Amino acid sequence: MGKNVHEKRKRLLTKMKAACLAAVMCVSTLPVLTAQIQPVTAYAQEKTGTVNAGVTGLRIRSSTDTSSTANVITKVSGGFHFDILDTVQTSDTYAWYQVGFYLNGTYTKGYVTSEYVTVDSTDIDYSDDTDFESYLSSQGFPESYKEDLRSLHAKYPKWIFVADFVDKDWDTVVENENVLGRSLIYASAKSSWKSTADGAYDWESGSWYELDSGGWVQASSALVQYALDPRNFLNETNVFMFEDLSYNSSVQSETGVSSIIEDTFMDGSSHDLSYDGTDFNYPSALMYAGRASGVSPYHLATRIIQEQGRKGQGNSISGTVSGYEGYYNYYNQGAYKTATASAVVNGLKYAAKTDAATLRPWNTRMKSVIGGAIYIGSRYINRGQNTIYYEKFDMVTPYTHQYMTNVLAPRSESSTASQAYSDTTKKNTALVFKIPVYKNMPDSACELPTGEGSPNNALTSLSVSGYSLTPTFDMFTTEYGVIVENEISSVDIEAQTADSGAKLTGTGSHALKVGTNEIEVTVTSQSGETKTYIIRVVRKEAASGDSGNNSNNGGTDSGNSGGDSGTDNGNSGGDSEKGGYSTDFLLENGKISRVGVGSAAQDVLNHISFTGGAYGKVTHSDGSANDGIVGTGDVLTIYDKNGGEMARYTFVIYGDVNGDGAVTSMDLLYVKRHILGTKLLEEPYLTAADANRGNDGITSIDLLYIKRHILDIRYIEQ
Structure with a gap:
């Protein structure tokens, strides 16, 4: 060019x-990392050579042709050092070497006669490299990192490995990277690679919820730990997930x-x-x-x-x-x-x-x-996420600013990245690798899960013939009670597995003693995971005369009651001195609704008509500016032309219960916890959970509406 x-x-x-x-x-x-770190002693592991002392003007050529000077790349003198890449025999008296060397910052290849060159010794054993061992110790690498780093150093002695100590506990990092939707894997992956946590797996159908288009599902905790553990990737290919990704024209x-x-x-x-x-x-x-x-x-x-x-x-x-x-x-x-x-x-x-x-x-x-x-x-x-690893696993913000959700993206991308360099360039370039070290890591690297087969070990039905269970059966409830009269000496247990391939034990007839009888029904999934349901059958004493039955009072949670009088859809006309606003959105009791799922903050503002210099801003619930997607709990504030606050409305996106601006399986989890009473919702999230817009409290109907929305069967009306 x-x-x-x-x-x-x-x-x-x-x-x-x-x-x-x-x-x-x-x-x-x-700061530029290489400016702060001095390379360790570089030991040549391949053949190298040095121009003999006293030699001047030795030509390095682009070919072995000596009939012309047009192919002369440069001239060197005694003491000049280079790599010997190949040997080309051209006469009975001496050979030509293909050599590699740096010329004006660029690694250059050429040919030089062996007549004026001494081949350097290559008899080095990395296990005796005391300089590198001292360097590893000064960096503070744990012992579980060192063996692989020694192997890499033996082959690529100029590489620089930096122990990047992350001020976070390993278990805390694992927990945060396991947040639903944060670490995904393709749906066709092995079952042990996919999560069965709440909101990730549908136990009734035995299928995983798609959390991103293209069939991406939640990764299992075991796979997340494997992907997080740097020790799994200290090989000459995957170590490139730790390479500094800044632009470097010399490389x-x-x-x-x-x-x-x-x-x-x-x-x-x-x-x-x-x-x-x-x-x-x-x-x-x-x-x-x-x-x-x-x-x-x-x-x-x-x-x-x-x-x-x-x-x-x-x-x-x-x-x-x-x-x-x-x-x-x-x-x-x-x-x-x-x-x-x-x-x-x-x-x-x-x-x-x-x-x-x-x-x-x-x-x-x-x-x-x-x-x-x-x-x-x-x-x-x-901003500091300057490796492939840190682009996925954000330790700066932390956790929430991640470029990709594919938990194995660093592994696959590092394989591609390693191909960027020829082996000669790798051996002769001081590439810098920032390798994370966390607090309280396991003693050895977390293994890649290998289990296969359906993980479903749930029951879709469980009963004691002729009696009602307390509480009413639910596949996620594993303990039940039944009371029978003294004359009942045995009961029949029936059950049905959610997955036809699962194994079931504990059903059939069970003899009863007087008092409490604990009957276990165990489901073993195809992948080997077990779940045990326990039924405690109480057989009454013969002389008690107590013929009462234990009944189950279900109870209901009335949830959020709707209804309000009047709406405020903007300052109609407004104060001519301060301006006004109007919109098709529903502005009611300090809330703004009828906003579509996934709407951008700017799009919302574009659909509000401001007059007389009035204007609006959208912020997160903590007051920080929102220039992305609006979610439940975000705030629209209307200001007059002088900057005075005219009105304030909190967003309600029906079905978006956790406030992230989307309707996902996480919202299912929030609603379910509310219904079960384990974690009650508060406004405005309580209103957003009323997905059927029925003003009838938060019920299983709302769960159904959210599930249909997620499955693209029927979208929630806003």
């Missing part, structure tokens, strides 16, 4: 930096990008990647995006492959989605599923909005590639 094109790119980059300066200036950046190149995207849709693509008068291909485009954003172009390439697939099958970059033709979202930013739109549509809706700092609207491919990279840099890499 000619000089003029390179100069043009430099001018474009200068303009780009000016455009995104406002976004970058507000982000706290970390990253178009050649490296080409290596990553080989055999993907970006390899030799004919996509139009022109930008501001300059034509790019994917390698040059990603290098440009890396410079503009401060993010490794290798990471950008792997991120696109992760989001769009190796064949580019993701509709987010097709440019043909109805209503959003000509828009692109390469990194799937803002792409999440709601009741009214797919993840792709919401992502393209995000791409179509205007934001100068990230080059939106993304109505060209190149604007999406660059602008999305700027977003990643300002929101993740430049």
